[in-house]
Amino acid sequence: MSLEQLETDYREALDEILNHLNVVNLLVAQMELKMEQVRDSMQNLCQVVEQILEEQKTQ
Numbered sequence: 001m002s003l004e005q006l007e008t009d010y011r012e013a014l015d016e017i018l019n020h021l022n023v024v025n026l027l028v029a030q031m032e033l034k035m036e037q038v039r040d041s042m043q044n045l046c047q048v049v050e051q052i053l054e055e056q057k058t059q
Helices: 003-058
Strands: none
Touching: none
């Protein structure tokens, strides 16, 4: 393998790794957003259940 071929292979491999890292970063950002949405849904659900329980106590 020539030095030029080694350099080309190295650069291509590095580009591929960087592309994979970018994909991972995007997936992590999507996961964080989804986790925030789930947390908000859970909080809303808890509030609704607490309201129902309070209403049941007063009846």
